[in-house]
Amino acid sequence: MSDDAQPKSRRRRLTLDSAAVIVLATIAVLTAWCGFESSKWGGEMSIAFSQASSARVQASNYSSEARDARALDQGVWEQWVLATARGDTQLVTYIEQRFSPEFAVAFDAWTADGRTDRGPFVREEYVPPGTVQAKQLNDKADERYNTALTDNARGDNYSLLTVMFALVLFLTAMSQREIHRAARLGLLGTAVVFGVLGIVLLATFPIRI
Template structure:
């Protein structure tokens, strides 16, 4: 006579259902964490590329700005030398030599010098002491260097922002690695309470990683 099989008692079915749910939850958490880890790593690499490009542009532009600033300093030095020679001729009351230096002034400085002389600086105490203090005294290279320096600073700030974003995505991968670890090791333990605890920790880590991701810009 065949033995009759009895249905499992509620006490025996409850651990089985708990084991099934923890296995299912663990599998879902592992899948989500693995997918988000790959995506966060990809985003970190993209931001690393943007950082490198921005820093490279900043260095290139700053090099050009430095070259223009050096050239501006050379031009100003030449203007000051010619003006010093002109002052010596003026003090010696050598008009021919004064005219010679004035004719050999740089075009932009010649105009400024003429405007300065029109103010009668030798008699007018309110006039600028030298033509270099005149608003019209400008060196194109100096302004170009200033513009390029501002552009280089902007590129550098972009690089810093990209670096912060990359670090943020790397931080997320570390958090999600915790979810993968606890979710994976939770499948090994057979003690229900330990298994549930590890799956809960994995779930919390995964949710924390998702929250961190939502606060990061997508490249």
């Protein structure tokens, strides 16, 4: 190798070494960031699953309350039907005065429409206590469950990106070995391509602080 070629070769090696150091430092930081974000989204997923489970339990309690109220109203309704069939107007009036507020609303609507429906229970006005709360909590549980699945997917995306950045680090480290310059350029170039692709993907991911 001529005297002029040696300085040029050293400059090229120094340039490759500097580029490799920049890639290593940048990707190392981004890898740590991906690990942090994956952990944060994993935590968000756990919280959302816990909230979904809690809402589901509360919804079940309200559903039980609604079933009990409906069963009680049905028992009173059966007595009303029997009294009506016997023509015992005094007992009918007595029973009607003891309808629950929710059933009384449906009964009045049923009567106002000429009692053409199969009974007050099929009326939309009949809403036993606990029905609304149960629906709201079930809707909340569904929403939090879907959020948990989304958070899980986001955490997985960051984990996969961590793997990609690990590949970049590996290729960059391999380019530092005493191998042919073309091989070094190929390894470092591939690392840069994957690194840029990873950065582009990272820019599209949501951030959780």
